[in-house]
Amino acid sequence: MILRNRWFLYGVSMLAFFLVWDRAAVARVFSSGLPRPYEVVLHLWSMMIDPLAGKSLLGHIWASTQRILIGFTIASLVAVPLGLMMALNRYVNAIVKPLFDLLKPMPPLAWISIAILWFGIGETSKVFIIIIGTFVPCLLDAYNGVRLVEPELYDVIRMLGGKRRHEIIQVCFPAAFPAIFAGLQIALSIAWSCVLAAELVSARSGLGFIIIKGMNLSRPAMIVSGMVVIALVAWGMSQLVSGLERHVCPWKREIEGL
């Protein structure tokens, strides 16, 4: 029955993955474009000690993270209140919603070129793209979060003698928090895509810079180790946001599993 044990299968799978990777790299399946796992580990280690283009690995990670944090904060500080107001006030809704529906279908990455045209290749264009990219999911989820609050909760607070502002502050906001957090998580992964894409096009620091440098220098080990770092950092940040969510709104209802 060991063949059906989940953890055994996980182990077999990972072992097979690394073996196939190693064999494919040695056999030059991608004509020396695939580095061996061992080379990737070595390169990761050397990146941590030698600086690349003036910054250590941590410096690059911080450069990318910094851009995400700035753009994300600005966008959410504008988008979340706007979304809440749109859902609560019909006039704001009538003014903002048509413009939002016009701009919604455009992928944020399409803005990269025009951002570079306007702001040059400095930090501003990258932060601008992150703002554009994270604005849409934050606004959308704040709006939906308020719209989908159960009407019974409003009835409860009215019955207890609450006025409109009590309704909003004590029912609407807390009940919308889980949806807003879901929007923030989606916005975070979009922000990662945006910052990486912006760095691929034009940057002098950051994780995207590492991988595009690897491509320009024809060093696949650099590319793959950059990808590994990106995966780890992105995973770490989303775990942080999940942890924050559990802390801030413990009243979120989970779907019962099997």
Add this chain to the structure above:
Amino acid sequence: MAYEQVKVKTPLILRLLPILSIVLFFGTWQMVVEWEIVPSTMMASPIQIFQLFLVKWTEANPDGALLSQHIWTSVQEAFTGYLLALLVGIPLGLAMGWFVVVEGLSRPIFEMIRPIPPVAWIPLVIFWFGIGISGKIFIIWIGGIVPCVINSYEGVRMTNPTLIQMARTYGATDWQIFKQICIPSALPMVFGALQIALACCWTNLVAAELLAADVGLGFLITMGRKLALPDMVLLGMIMLGLTGVVIGVVINYFEKRLLAGIRR
């Protein structure tokens, strides 16, 4: 007394405000460019964009292809990657949800690939495949496969346990339960995956074309930037948005027809 639905008449101002808002937006945009508040090297007015739109149907310069060729290439790439992602991702996700062997073998690989944004694959893919169509389809495929697998997996995991137990008491084999209970009850989540994967594929198409293309809407945008022609850039952006909307509408139509009998 029969319950009558009370119809609230939307006040006139609420119906006018959206139109006013859009008119104001385009008007301000046009004025900003005409009165040179922003230099014309940085911004193009709606009228200029529309003129370029009309011109590009027949004029291949200065980027080397007609507008129809750009749109067709982009749609072709996106659709191929999207369909491949569906064909691989949905069966894999469904099987992962039910069969322990499949899950055990695929999960670690999937969990390792999942946190990597598809954009991060671009340098590696350019390194392997060069600036051809297969590299772009690979990136779109990787981008689309993740939501397909996740949603199909969740769809199967959310099957009502009572139905499974009932099937077991009737003596159904694992495969029969999978085929006749798990898959149909996972269908709503699978259809949700179709929409999400489409949005992912379209976004990744843009990313791939920005860097590695010589035809396509993303290439149009990059060319516009290199030639400092903001009307070309904006035309490309607007066409991207419009094409995405049209594809979404088409997919929605097919989904409604397929789901006509199944209860959501």
